[in-house]
Amino acid sequence: QVRHRQSGQIMVLKMNKLTSNRGNMLREGQLMNRLSHPNILRFMGVCVHQGQLHALTEYINGGNLEQLLDSPVPLSWSIRVKLALDIACGLRYLHSKGIFHRDLTSKNCLVRCEANGYTAVVADFGLAEKIPTYSEGSEKEPLAVVGSPYWMAPEVLRGEIYNEKADVFAYGIILCETIARVPADPDYLPRTEDFGLDITTFRTMVEVDCPVTFLQLAFHCCSMDPASRPSFLEITQCLEGVLQHQ
Structure with a gap:
């Protein structure tokens, strides 16, 4: 500082x-x-x-999202949805510029605390890269395997071709952390053998009053198939709808 x-x-x-x-x-x-x-x-x-x-x-005064979720501070569903929307808005903007983050984690989402509430801000662009465009028939060379393991998409961990949908998977893990207030560490956040989210076990960790659409969005973002994950435009629209009903 x-x-x-x-x-x-x-x-x-x-x-x-x-x-x-x-x-x-x-x-x-x-x-x-x-x-x-x-x-x-x-x-x-x-x-x-x-x-x-x-x-x-x-300077952002409130530390990061991981620290906030681990704190005893009460966080209503509307606060959690608003923080999730903030992050999605930042990523929607980043992707619109043809850039993807590649290291999106709850540690890299900072939290500004103000009298009227919290605002999340996406930081740490050291691994950010241009979104690859793979033309038909050309030799596809995967980008380097980078990121923080707990948040890395299955296709990245397997050394396969990946694109901006890897950010969406990482975001899905952040949503799970936010919903259950648990660390992304697989000792706390249940995962499957193939690096996916263990949805069945995770459901048992969620409070009964969690907005259904919010939970479904987390599962949708953590889809094993990158093509079936939503875009950040769709995510922001979904969360704006959830927020209106809170």
Whole structure:
């Protein structure tokens, strides 16, 4: 956490200690500089210190979603649905720019706490990549296997061709964490042998008053078949409907 000498504005300095990381930091900075959305972490610039590039981003005061879900703070269904909608709006915007995140986790979703409630903001674009377009008949080369294992889509873990629908699977895991207030660790969030979600066991962990559409959306996002997962446009529309009925 740093403060700008002239403006007094508080920002976060993302320290980059490895010289080999310089290219990645520059790439992440260039990407973030092109993004502008209330649910995407705001990039403030870079500073150079002893030949190293360090990124400056806005300061978000409430930690991350994983920490909030693990806290004793009561979270109504409308609060949880609103946080889920915030994340979906950020991802809908990101995908509309032809970029997918590839490391979407509850740790990378930050939470701003204000008098009128919580706002979720998507952060950490170090692994973000252009959404691949595979033309018919061409040799399809899978992208590298990257991300955080608990949130990684089955097709990514298997080293297969994957696209932006991998973000939707990760988002589905975040929805499950949010619904049951459990960590994504498979010791707590039940998974199947083939890296999917164990829906039958998970149902037993959900409070009876959970909005049915919210739960069904989580299952839909965690579909084994990437093509059958919804887009973030469909997800935002669904959650707006759920929120209206809360």
